[in-house]
Amino acid sequence: MRLISLWALCCFSTVSFAADVPGSQDLPIVPRLADAQIVDYRPPVELERIYPLGSIRKISGQLRFDGQITARGQTTAVTYELPPEHSATEAFTEARKALQKQDAELLFWCQARDCGESSLWANEVFGNAKLYGADEQQAYLLLRLAAPRDNTLVALYSITRGNRKAYLHVEQFEAAAPLGELLPTSATLLRQLKSTGELDFPDRVDAPDDTWLRLISRGLNLDTTLRVTLSGPKAEAWRQALISQGVRAARMETGTVEGKGLRIDLLR
Incomplete structure (x- = not known):
């Protein structure tokens, strides 16, 4: 022993x-x-x-x-x-x-x-x-x-x-002082999605806002071969908003409404 x-x-x-x-x-x-x-x-x-x-x-x-x-x-x-x-x-x-x-x-x-x-x-x-x-x-x-x-x-x-x-x-x-709002780069969101298979935004509980819509759409459009599932209570609203930002509709599916924010999963 x-x-x-x-x-x-x-x-x-x-x-x-x-x-x-x-x-x-x-x-x-x-x-x-x-x-x-x-x-x-x-x-x-x-x-x-x-x-x-x-x-x-x-x-x-x-x-x-x-x-x-x-x-x-x-x-x-x-x-x-x-x-x-x-x-x-x-x-x-x-x-x-x-x-x-x-x-x-x-x-x-x-x-x-x-x-x-x-x-x-x-x-x-x-x-x-x-x-x-x-x-x-x-x-x-x-x-x-x-x-x-x-x-x-x-x-x-x-x-x-x-x-x-x-x-x-x-x-x-x-x-030493509050950092305030800090945003990720679009390329970082894409690298995270491709490496981990998911993006989780628990704070995105409301309808799509312009700042995050731009970040996410640019990230997804950096690799137009990827397909994803969007989940959460506002998933369909996010899907439509991303389409309006140039992300092809065929690349996105709507998943469950569970969870309190937006979640994006890579379809492999």
């Missing part, structure tokens, strides 16, 4: 036995991948933070991206080096799923060259040279935690370097 218990501990414990950076610790909201090692830790510090909401590039010495969130607050950052048996993609996906189980909202999600230059993410955004790798081996995700912690953002960045070492960077930002 003792041998079985030790085997189970080795296989399933979320605590790494590797040598972490002294004084470091995990963020409670993101579980550590087994055998990952903390190679960089930055304790809470108050500063102004800019989180890109688009592909990053540098023009005339200035960073450029399509959108951003700028706020002041406390930032805590943890960088993990992953064991050889786990990929950066795997660690990124597990962290995303853990946050989504806590009802975190995805604001911006990019992968590979859609993110821009890895060197800019590493050095300009996160200030950590360990995160510099091949552009096609990167992923970035910015999420907002659910109420009552909706003034907290979490940034995930994964990368595989040229030496095949893989890293996951996790950054938690607690804003």
Whole structure:
């Protein structure tokens, strides 16, 4: 029995036995991948933070991206080096799923060259040279935690370097002032739909509003091969409104009226 218990501990414990950076610790909201090692830790510090909401590039010495969130607050950052048996993609996906189980909202999600230059993410955004790798081996995700912690953002960045070492960077930002309304990008809605098979909007309980109608219709029209089911009390109203925004009627079906908001499921 003792041998079985030790085997189970080795296989399933979320605590790494590797040598972490002294004084470091995990963020409670993101579980550590087994055998990952903390190679960089930055304790809470108050500063102004800019989180890109688009592909990053540098023009005339200035960073450029399509959108951003700028706020002041406390930032805590943890960088993990992953064991050889786990990929950066795997660690990124597990962290995303853990946050989504806590009802975190995805604001911006990019992968590979859609993110821009890895060197800019590493050095300009996160200030950590360990995160510099091949552009096609990167992923970035910015999420907002659910109420009552909706003034907290979490940034995930994964990368595989040229030496095949893989890293996951996790950054938690607690804003000093209310963040107000933050909207996801249409491309992020599409990536989420294709990756998870669903989009859930529990707050969209009323008739379609212009802002969300534009976001959802643009997301669906970024890939015109997809077919979806719309569910919820106002599902048919949303379907008709999306048709008026150029989404082909043949791509959308109306599902159940259950639930309090709008839900979109991918028809595979």
